[in-house]
Structures are given as structure tokens and as C-alpha cells.
Amino acid sequence: MTVLLRAEHASKTYGPLTALRDVSLTIDLVRPSITAVVGESGSGKTTLARILLGLEAPTTGRVLYHDTDLRTLSGEARMTFRRDVQAIFQDPYGVYNPFYRVDHVLTTPVRKFRLARSAAEARTLIEAALRAVGLRPEEILGRFPHQLSGGQRQRIMVARALLLRPKLIVADEPVSMVDASLRATILGSLRSLHEELGISIVYITHDLATAYQISHNILVMYRAGVVEAGAVEGIVTRPEHPYTRLLISSIPRVSTERNWAGEAEAVAARSAPASGCSFMNRCPVAMAECAEAVPPLFRTAAERAVACYRYRTSPELAAADLGTVLVGMYEAGSRAAE
Amino acid sequence: MSGAILEVRDLRVSFDHPLGLVRAVDGVSFSLAPGERLGLAGESGCGKSTMALAILRMIGPPGHIDGGSVWLDGTELSALDDEAMRRLRLAGIALVPQGSMNSLNPVMRIGRQIEDALADHNVSLPRSALDARIADLLSTVGLRPVVARMYPHELSGGMKQRACIAIAICLRPRVIIADEPTSALDVVVQRQVMETLARVQRDLGAAVILVGHDMGLMAQFVDRLGIMYAGRLVEVAPVGRMVTVPRHPYTRALISSLPSLDHKGGLQGIPGLAPLLRDLPSGCAFHPRCTLACDRCRSEAPALRPMGENAVVACHLAETVA
DSSP: OOEEEEEEEEEEEETTEEEEEEEEEEEESSSOOEEEEEOOTTSSHHHHHHHHTTSSOOSEEEEEETTEEGGGOOHHHHHHHHHHEEEEOSOTTTTSOTTSOTHHHHHHHHHHTTOOSSHHHHHHHHHHHHHHTTOOHHHHTTOOGGGSOHHHHHHHHHHHHHHTOOSEEEEESTTTTSOHHHHHHHHHHHHHHHHHHOOEEEEEESOHHHHHHHOSEEEEEETTEEEEEEEHHHHHHSOOSHHHHHHHHTSOOSSSSOOOOSOGGGGOOOOOOSSSOTTGGGOTTOOGGGGTSOOOEEEEETTEEEOOGGGTTSOEEOGGGGGGGOOOSSOHHHHHHO | OTTOSEEEEEEEEEEOOTTSOEEEEEEEEEEEOTTOEEEEEOOTTSSHHHHHHHHTTOOOTTEEEEEEEEEETTEEGGGSOHHHHHHHHHHTEEEEOTTGGGTSOTTSOHHHHHHHHHHHTTOOOOHHHHHHHHHHHHHHTTOOGGGGGOOGGGSOHHHHHHHHHHHHTTTOOSEEEEESTTTTSOHHHHHHHHHHHHHHHHHHTOEEEEEESOHHHHHHHOSEEEEEETTEEEEEEEHHHHHHSOOSHHHHHHHHTSOOSSSTTOOOOOSSOOOOTTSOOSSSTTGGGOTTOOHHHHHSOOOOEEOSTTOEEOOTTHHHHO
């Protein structure tokens, strides 16, 4: 197994606030996967994204890129990292400079990473990237950001990431600002990038339904920590952690059976408990021991870990080994045979 | 329809644009029964928010209401003078605007903002009665009385949205229009806020118009659903029938664009883009994106026609869609 990027015991605190608590995550190079990180606002999912991208350094723990700490990356290695690991952010408005034509966000990486030897070659590359995400170059190039829709702008960001042929795309809420139909289109293009080019994706979202549709793995976060992780099918169809259950039962379904029964108001968010499990005071099945210490991860199945004392009969899983419950799209052998 | 609390007839709104007139709402009619929950759904730019604002006569230049009428409990709103219309907003029809959490005044405490709304509608109460009323309103939407003394930045998104609902119901309106009230919230908070809105609405006996694009939210919340496309209603039906047997191809596409939790692989956007409102396609505005479109669809715009009980649809091929 060759590791592209590995977060080891990453924690982040801002003064008294813990934004991320002991999260380890491995992105494999030869077994690309789509991993969703799901949680409510303030759960630490964006902090995790920023740490993986090297935009923030963890307070404790570290992030390794090919065995080198991001903090000590320099020169050429740093450039390769910047090329291998691409970001797509939530706001398809804020990432553009309104005074530049949208071409600017596409020509800059071409120039910076010397992807083309001539202007014509650059143009060919850019047009191919735009077509790959379902855009018509002639409708896009030469325009200003305000002349394009949010969905078009967000797809240009996907095209920009694609230009660099990255190994990993960290997409932080890439579709939360577009409507349902465009959401499906943009996520569809991310999914096909993964399938056709073997790009791994970390998909940060609060939308469990889209996470289920495009990911292999899922990390459910609650107040800075991972509460449940593993293969997406199992978690969505048989959630174990009480928070994951609440999350899934709250998704409004398109069906005549109304799954909102009115109990959610009763478990409205309250302030975090001083110690123990951070979900304790919203939890319908909390026990005395939940107050004593933060529950460790228990491995309830080959591809599942849950941080809840109700599963204490399962073997404990060290936080550093979280990656072992995640699955890759390809088995190492089949990928090597290609 | 008699007995309707709100009736909208042939409402038309357009905006002046250097490249031509943009028809954002193009002849929309519907009625709302007392206590009913009606959804209005469609993609961004279909005119649903504009229509919500037009009902309240809140369209400013370069937009203008070109025709049609809105009746609240037998009163025609377009006949009212500006002052009477101002008094009717909030008291008769309250709006929870899109992104309303950001419509709170950031430098004014929540209690003071509710006071302002009451004062603006000539409710004058002694201090203690006023405080009691504010505390009561806040508790109705699930907020503690202490929130009255807090500023918006001290509240979470869900709490701000509840505060907006408290303001909206402070004069016991008969109709509440909620425009994507939960679009920026995560699913758990969204569910809590919608449950609060449902409870408050039941207690007041008010009717609700919920504007949005999430068919799941509509299925969970409304009684009857209207689908808008390019400024027109293209289908209206009881929500249960709509989600099980959509008659309009656009409705069907909207439903299938929603990611399912039941089976994988259903992630399908609606092909193409919503049309430019100042340059609509001929015939049915949806025909360039419709997989069923035939020659008739390209030349003749379909009118709304009855299709089953309490339902209408504007599609030449509605019989073949189901």
C-alpha cells in the first residue's frame, strides 16, 4: 500500500475551542476511493479539510504527504503536493475575482505548473477540461463570473482541479449552494473523474443522501470527533451511532410516508457536556458511563467503527487505525494488474 | 374557489432588462384554503420567490406587477393604498424571507426587533405586558426568554430562523409565506425548524405557502404542491399523488434529481439549463429539456387542465407520462 496523504492523530484547537479531536485518515495512492465526511455545522469537517489541504497546521498530530510532514515540505515537493492535492470550495461566487474573466482561474494553474508549451496547447487543455465536466468552452471562456450561473462556476472549479490531473480532490461542500438538479450534475462529474481517472475524493458535506450516492466510505463527525466510520452502505442502511440515526431519520424523503414524527424538537441541540461523550445530552439512550470519558472507537464489523459505549463488547479500534475500516474502490491486486 | 383564505388570479410580474423584458411570473393562479399548506417548488430562477414577493406587493424597480389580482379573505390587495398594504403585511400575510437569518438587524437585540414589528403595527402595550408577549412568542418557537436580550450573532442558524418565525407570527397572520426557510441549515436543524413552523401554524390556524426546491422537504411538509417552470405553474396536485404519480415530465425530473437513500445510482440532474426568461423557447418552455417532446410541444404552449382529483397539469402528454 502506498500512501498519498495521511493524517495522524490530527487535532486542532482555537483557544479553548476544540475544532478537531484526534482524527487519523489515510488516502491511498493505488486504491483511490471517495470518502465522505458528514456532520453538522461546527462538527470539525471543514477544519479536517483545511488540515488535509495544508491550509492549517494541526495543533497536535501531523499530516504526511508521501511520508513527509506538510510543515516541512519545501521547494519542489511542495509544488508537487500543490498539484497532487486540489481543493474545491463551497462558494462558487467567492473564489472568483469579479474583475477577471473566468479564464483566469484556468490559465493560472497552466502557467504556474507549466502544463503547456504554447498558448494553443493551453487552450486545448482548458477546453478538454471544461468538456470533461459537461461545459461548452465557447459558452464559458471570455465570460466574467457574474455572467455565469452558480452551477457553471462550480463546474469550472471542478475543471480547474482536473487540469492538474491531481491524485486527490478535497471538495468542501461543493454543492450546498446550488439547487437539487445541478447538485446531481456536479456530483456526477466528480464521480466520473474518480472512475475514469482514479482520482481520490474527500467529499465534505452535511448532506448524507448525496454522500451515500457518490462515496465508498463515510466518516460521521460530531463536535470535533469521528463518531462512526466505514463503508457507506452499511452505515446508511443500518446506522449504529445514535447521532447517525438521528441524521438519517431527519433526511426529508420524497415519499407519502412522512418520516418526520415530531420527536426531533425534543432533542434540540444543547451545549456540549463538560466531559464524556459529546452527544450524551442529546442522546436518547445515554448511560451513566457516557459522562465519564469520551468513548473510543469500537470495531463492530470489518468495515465499521463506532464511538459509542453501547458497542463496547466489540473490540476497541485505536484512533490511528481508523483507515482499516475504510474501503478502496479497487483491490490492490486488481489495480496493479491494469 | 369559495372559502379560500388567499386567492391569486393570473398574476404577472416582469423586470426591465437592457436586452428585453423578463417575465418572471407569467399568469399564475391558485388558491389557498384556511390552514392549508401549499408548496411551490422549482429550480433557481423559475419565479417562485418573485411570486411570493408579488403576493405582498413587494416588487421594486426594475420589476413591476403587470397584471392579475391577489385576494386575502375577500379583500383585493391591489386595491389597497400603500399604507393599508403596509399594515396588512405581517398582520395578514407574514413573510419569512429567503436567507431570513441574515435579514435580522445585526446591531439590535432580538426582543427589540420583535417590539419594532409590533410597534410598527400600532400594538402598544405597557413594558411588562410587552416583555411577557415577547417571551411568549419566543417560547412558542422553542427559544428561551433570554434570547430576547441577545444579538443575532449570538444565535446559531437554527435559532436565528426560529427568531424570524417568532417575528412572522407576532400578529397572528392568516397566511405565512416561508421562502426556503431552512436552505442553509443541516438536516437535523432543518427538521426541528420545520416541526416548529408546523406546530405554530396549526396553533394559529394559519395557512402556509412554502417556497423551495427540495422535493423531500415538500413531501414531508405540505398538503398540496405546485411546480413552477419558467414563471408558470406546470402542475398542481395533492403532494402524495404528486410524489407517487408525477404527471408533468418536469416534476418527474425534479423528483429523480433528488438523491435517494434507498438505492444507489439514481443521481441524475435535469439535462440542460433553465431557459432564459427573456427568451423563452416556443411552445412548451420545457420542451428543449424534455425527453418526451414532440412537434406539438415545440409549437403550442400547453395550458393547465384538470387531471385527476384536485389537480391540474400543463403538458400535452400528461396521459402518457404516468
